[in-house]
Amino acid sequence: xxxxxxxxxxxxxxxxxxxxxxxxxxxxxxxxxxxxxxxxxxxxxxxxxxxxxxxxxxxxxxxxxxxxxxxxxxxxxxxxxxxxxxxxxxxxxxxxxxxxxxxxxxxxxxxxxxxxxxxxxxxxxxxxxxxxxxxxxxxxxxxxxxxxxxxxxxxxxxxxxxxxxxxxxxxxxxxxxxxxxxxxxxxxxxxxxxxxxxxxxxxxxxxxxxxxxxxxxxx
Amino acid sequence: xxxxxxxxxxxxxxxxxxxxxxxxxxxxxxxxxxxxxxxxxxxxxxxxxxxxxxxxxxxxxxxxxxxxxxxxxxxxxxxxxxxxxxxxxxxxxxxxxxxxxxxxxxxxxxxxxxxxxxxxxxxxxxxxxxxxxxxxxxxxxxxxxxxxxxx
Numbered sequence: 001x002x003x004x005x006x007x008x009x010x011x012x013x014x015x016x017x018x019x020x021x022x023x024x025x026x027x028x029x030x031x032x033x034x035x036x037x038x039x040x041x042x043x044x045x046x047x048x049x050x051x052x053x054x055x056x057x058x059x060x061x062x063x064x065x066x067x068x069x070x071x072x073x074x075x076x077x078x079x080x081x082x083x084x085x086x087x088x089x090x091x092x093x094x095x096x097x098x099x100x101x102x103x104x105x106x107x108x109x110x111x112x113x114x115x116x117x118x119x120x121x122x123x124x125x126x127x128x129x130x131x132x133x134x135x136x137x138x139x140x141x142x143x144x145x146x147x148x149x150x151x152x153x154x155x156x157x158x159x160x161x162x163x164x165x166x167x168x169x170x171x172x173x174x175x176x177x178x179x180x181x182x183x184x185x186x187x188x189x190x191x192x193x194x195x196x197x198x199x200x201x202x203x204x205x206x207x208x209x210x211x212x213x214x215x216x217x218x219x
Numbered sequence: 220x221x222x223x224x225x226x227x228x229x230x231x232x233x234x235x236x237x238x239x240x241x242x243x244x245x246x247x248x249x250x251x252x253x254x255x256x257x258x259x260x261x262x263x264x265x266x267x268x269x270x271x272x273x274x275x276x277x278x279x280x281x282x283x284x285x286x287x288x289x290x291x292x293x294x295x296x297x298x299x300x301x302x303x304x305x306x307x308x309x310x311x312x313x314x315x316x317x318x319x320x321x322x323x324x325x326x327x328x329x330x331x332x333x334x335x336x337x338x339x340x341x342x343x344x345x346x347x348x349x350x351x352x353x354x355x356x357x358x359x360x361x362x363x364x365x366x367x368x369x370x
Contacts (some may be wrong), residue, residue, distance in 0.1 A: 162223075
């Protein structure tokens, strides 16, 4: 979303409040500390409560489509998928309730899908080799649990129960080939393995050969 | 709106309060390379020119106070609306306060990667979603229009 960051003729600067409201992000303005709701563009706490930012036109689409329409476009001078860190040095962490697992990115270079069962929750961490985009999916479809592998441009069910393996878009989890069941995404984040060990001493690392306790790595 | 909001464990909040920032999203501001501004400018109007390309805007560098020095309705004990959950400290996911731009040829984003596109005052700007996933907020000035790009 893109808003004009002025209210009552005052230019405001916004930070990240670090809170969710209605499961959506919130901002704080650096002048008054008021808390703003992103989807509303409206202050919900603090002195500016009730004030609203103007929503500006914007679009969401592919880089190639945007360039085709706007050949002179400027580009925010950043990498697309990372923010200056070497992804190879990091792990993708999934935390659910009080348990977590970290999947070191280099291991996903050999095997781009890490199938794991985290405290009873079947999940798959997927790293797409060509774009370096990663996603975490639930492997549960209704009452069924499936295992996933990457096959070309699709996530594919391993050992299918039906005649044909089900196939999914590896970015969105949406069913391909007309299927009616899609994969749900789960939250994840990247961390340096050493930091993960420090802050999640009860955590564990995924490897293709099994789980390694973070505490063992720390030693 | 970002899936990464939910990604941060609640129990990490006290750790973050103690200064234990550890997410990639928690780096210092920008994460942007200073190649666009100041590399080829004429120094007078602060606007860079690229041969046969669009003019690059001057580098924005907004003055931002220490988050802890500014009133916070949550810590002040204001009555919170239903559904409000404080999961991190302010700016644990560091916003961008000093965006820098280059030309389309100056980035190597995958052609099929997603961008937020903004076209104002005759100038188009693209913000890659892959980056916004990690930083979530960009404060910008789009040809005189103060803008806020969020994901």
